[in-house]
Amino acid sequence: MKGSCPIRAGAETRPDALALTFAGRHWTYAEMDTEVGRWVAALRARGVGPGDRVGVLSANHAVLAHLFFALGRVGAVLAPFNARLTPVELRPLVEDVAPRLLLALEPLQARLPDAEPLESFADAVGGPSSECAALDDTSPRVILFTSGTTGRPKGAVITEGNFRASARCSAANLGEHPAPRWLGTLPLFHVGGLAMLTRTAYDGGCLVLRERFAVDDTNRALDAEGITHASFVATTLEQVLEARGDRPVPASFRYSLIGGGPVPAPLLARARAAGLGPLQTYGLTEACSQVATERPDEADGLTAGRALPGLEVRVVGPSGEPLEVGAEGDIEVRGPTVMAGYLNRPEATREALRDGWLRTKDVGRLDARGRLTVLSRRTDLILRGGENIYPAEVEKVLADHPAVREVAVVGVPDARWGEVPVAFVVVRAGSGLPEELGTWCRGSLAGFKVPARFLAIDALPRNALGKVERTVLRERARGA
Template sequence: MNPAEWLARTARHSPQAPALFLGTRLIADYAEFARRAGAIAAALRDRGIGPGDRVAIFLPNSVDYLPLLHGILWAGATAVPVNGKLHPKEAAWIVSHASARLVFAKDPEAMRATGDIGTTPCIAPDSADIAAMLATEPMAAPHPMTRDDAAWLFYTSGTTGRPKGAVLTAGNLIAMSLAYLADVDDVAATDAALYAAPMSHGAGLYNFIHVRRGARHVVPESGGFDPAEILALARDLRNVSMFAAPTMVKRLVAAAKAEGADGDGLRTIVYGGGPMYVADIREALEVLGPRFVQIYGQGEAPMTITALSRADIADVSHPDWLRRLASVGRAHSVAEVRVLDAAGAPLPPGAPGEIAVRGPQVMQGYLDNPEANAKSLVGGWLLTGDIGHLDADGYLKLHDRAKDLVISGGSNIYPREVEEALLDHPAVSEVSVIGTPDPEWGEIVVAFIVCAGPPPGTAELDAVCTGRIARFKKPKRYVFVRELPKNNYGKVLKTSLREMLADR
């Protein structure tokens, strides 16, 4: 089934129900939400775009986002949401790799200036082109999809310096959405989904089940994460649910403490993108109360590997409370989770190994990447690349990342792409990037640099990074060394770099 069918059904059943909000201002009810999606779909069809085609969205959070996303699906096409925080050159690479037929972008000129999207049409949401699309007579109903039809192309993490496009089918999105009801939280028409994290990722994936239940969809006036704004919106709108990275939760708790707030109006905060420090979630419970649910997932199994329930997080009287609080919960209803040894055999409780997951939410595969598919999809199981162990009660504890991926503030950062950016500086002859634990961001990026001459200043290195990659990816620390530690094959020993950093 086409996920946009849920929007069509809700609009028929509750056409006047409030749907899209900018802050506290109602922008559209469900009838208008569906009309906009249907009009976008018809306009795409008039351009010859439909099933089998891909349309990218490179936008920050806005009230335009969901009508565009559902309009693409309504046409039977595949949506390619791109993180709005990326550098235009990074986004252009994704658009090109996805062979997108059209791009919705805030700054079309910046996209075209990269020279990487060729003749692909690029439309701004406030342009005459989008106004004409919205004025098109809407498609009466969403184009039918089977469960195996591609619906969302999710560009996810890796260590190759380039993201991989995980093909999520209509069936994957439906399974993920229904698992939310079973394992994360119930949703009512009186609820409000607040989009403070990027709608291109976890926050946006949760829109579908809120559409199905006819809930409100709220984009903050700031378009992003402002703790004081969120606390105020929760008080005004009531029954607010949101997805947040652990660092966002920590900032929200700090803001609540500073103003003496208790989270009034917040219903549920789903946190993920990395486990929280136990001390941080304990403080969050003390300040905001039992409003938290943790999820563990990947773009390849979107938001849906394990969940640590509200009850588990809040049950301070349980003898295993602290141990469970340090875990990422138990398998989602639709997921089978195993921990495997190096040979791919299941390990007993307590033994660490690679985490694997199987279920109807797992991606179809990576776009045009048979080598990555062969490594990640083995015998029907997705090998996550993460190391952990299961306890006797089925709670999963993450130990470490098997890959060199850095997760800072809930965002994935590939070391190689940072290294490639820094190597553009003429004074940098060698560089190796690692992540190191940080109490605020979870991890921060540290670059070890070998220079051919006098070391450049921090401002110079920052500038060369922001000229090629998103600002949030640039290192927060530069360490200049005479040489990088290497093994006999010339490979940089990142473990030695971490030891060097600890010694310093």
């Protein structure tokens, strides 16, 4: 199935509607179409065409959005690199991509010495190109590198069909909106950021793009820029609520998607009271962002919700057999959002994709209503004396303690039990490490799940995508 550029479609049907805002500038669909056409002309002048790859090192910026849609019009592929990576980390990624063209924001060019400046790349051309080739659903659009917490990052190949399906499935869950305005604080080198960019274009909405998350700026946008949707993790959601004193957001706001792990129940209650409509969600790069999300009419914060309409989620045992309701096993996903495979990694692709199902390497369970609870990454599972301990389960209990701001639980070797859980705790301002955390856990968890130690830490170490670096914590726990 072929589809045309959603910016061109918007220019034809709603030319005066806003498509993008960034740093005080605004682009209607008609203006965005013209700007994307300039980038098409610039790419063609450099010989970029179907199947070519363009590597980019950039923080959030309007030119990255223009480039993304221009590459679609010429059939080329975007390979965005994480803007926080070092030159040493970037080198193997560039080698994997083998780009026809390499671009970088000027402040980041020192990390990619061979890159040309991104901001001025399209300035040399005259008028815009009208070229706008239709793309097959199978056409590669983006190569997104996984975070690499267990080894060298792999480049997931995300197709045009993946993005279209992701937008369609998300809209089916959230409900129709005549002109959604998503607050874009997630990075465009991340699947969540690109999903927002494409979702707003396919839905005829506007992406209110920000360079990065900043709590005061986020609250100003919520109050004054007509935002209808946003995405948060627990820490950013709490910052927003604390900064605004739980003051309600405007009634025009619809929903906020909450990812990144367990969210304390009191925090979700505060977000609901403030009108932020929090919906917990589970997703991953290889499935083009969302896989499961709470339904607005049944959100209770207890699970990550059901599979999005059009997708399937199942839990399987060691041999790939589907498990019964409530049984714990490996999460698998099937549907039109699942990636084409990993770039230059045929063995890894065969391992990840089996009979149409994406093997996520996450552990979870489904309830009788088909709602998913995510328990752990398979590599994060703690095995204590033959008993499985899922860090997310322990973290959720600890996160509900009033003195705990953030927590991460890891397994460390133990002579008697094989492994024991250790909790790293970030406490709230003015609080010391509570002595009763063990007792607090025993009120909700079996004894073998209670951490053997609770260690205070100023901040959880995170990688370039913001994920907790559990390997760093394991080493620190061994040293302690």
